[in-house]
Amino acid sequence: MKDIIRLPIFFLFVVILLFILFFGLSVLAYWGIVHSEGREAALQAVEAGLPGLLVQVLPAAVFAALFILMAHIAAKPGSRFLSLLIPLAGAFVLLAVGYQILQQLEPADRQTAGVSRAGAVEPSSRRYLVPGVFNTAESKVIYIEQIGERTVSPVVLVEGGSADRKLLYFPQGFVLVGDDSVVLRMGMAGMDRNTLEIDPQPVYGAMFDEGPVLKRLFSDVDFLNRELLRVFRSSLPEFYFAVLALVVAFYGSGMFLRLSRWHLLNITLALLALRGLLALFCLLGEGVVFELGKDMSNPQALKFLPEVVLFVVGGLLVLIDLLFVPFKRKEGV
Numbered sequence: 001m002k003d004i005i006r007l008p009i010f011f012l013f014v015v016i017l018l019f020i021l022f023f024g025l026s027v028l029a030y031w032g033i034v035h036s037e038g039r040e041a042a043l044q045a046v047e048a049g050l051p052g053l054l055v056q057v058l059p060a061a062v063f064a065a066l067f068i069l070m071a072h073i074a075a076k077p078g079s080r081f082l083s084l085l086i087p088l089a090g091a092f093v094l095l096a097v098g099y100q101i102l103q104q105l106e107p108a109d110r111q112t113a114g115v116s117r118a119g120a121v122e123p124s125s126r127r128y129l130v131p132g133v134f135n136t137a138e139s140k141v142i143y144i145e146q147i148g149e150r151t152v153s154p155v156v157l158v159e160g161g162s163a164d165r166k167l168l169y170f171p172q173g174f175v176l177v178g179d180d181s182v183v184l185r186m187g188m189a190g191m192d193r194n195t196l197e198i199d200p201q202p203v204y205g206a207m208f209d210e211g212p213v214l215k216r217l218f219s220d221v222d223f224l225n226r227e228l229l230r231v232f233r234s235s236l237p238e239f240y241f242a243v244l245a246l247v248v249a250f251y252g253s254g255m256f257l258r259l260s261r262w263h264l265l266n267i268t269l270a271l272l273a274l275r276g277l278l279a280l281f282c283l284l285g286e287g288v289v290f291e292l293g294k295d296m297s298n299p300q301a302l303k304f305l306p307e308v309v310l311f312v313v314g315g316l317l318v319l320i321d322l323l324f325v326p327f328k329r330k331e332g333v
Helices: 003-037 039-073 080-103 108-113 210-234 238-258 263-294 305-324
Strands: 136-139 140-147 151-158 166-170 172-178 181-187 195-198
Touching: 003 039, 003 080, 039 181, 039 210, 080 210, 080 238, 108 140, 151 181, 172 210, 181 210, 210 238, 210 263, 238 305, 263 305
Parallel strands: none
Antiparallel strands: 136 140, 140 151, 151 166, 151 172, 172 181, 181 195
């Protein structure tokens, strides 16, 4: 019965450790992205984004710690009942209660406004344009000498193909920073001659480019955070069900950690299962629900399809684990 003390302490320790690690990396990455806006503006943006970052790293820390705990149990199996109860209950309580506590750190006006992403401070054009160097915009190149709050001056626009490039000079330009794009209009007010739409890619964002595989993973994690925030603001019972579905599904993937006597193969299969569950959750939420909602009179009924599917899949994995996968595998079997 030592598992009743050993497993909760181990799980809590790993969650705290991973939470601090993920939070530190998130703050560092966010600081790098807003650094181009100047020291004071960057500090203000990071300070405003801290509550959001805390909320965003909690699910990742809990689920990563859950996987480590399941790997620990597979390596040193103890009580079958406690190995089922403690990970499920511990992950559910830490995520459900911790999420509510961290949400209280968000300012009330931002909670009611529906701000879900870190860094609620409105970005300036300095986050996306660099003075004194050539910036790319669509298929063109622009050179900006000085960047103000909403204006840039002067501006040199390089356009045309490689054989017929030409330079256009504008004494002033105007910048409008939106959620999905940055619009740059060259020319004096009322005499705009050229308009460019720039993807809102932060100046130093390339330094934190994760590559296509990790970028897709982080995109799915971002959707998971948005979905948790949506159901949390909808109602607590719905939020509790969403947390339960995620915990059951991710716990069910632990079955693969004891599938064979080859530990490296087991870990690989478990990680692939975790990745597949997260991808399925996002595919249902961003693709299937959206497409079906367009053809149904009551798309609200589909809102919890990702959670229901994940709960069913996770429940089946747990059932298969209990019925067919040995909890304590003999050496060489």
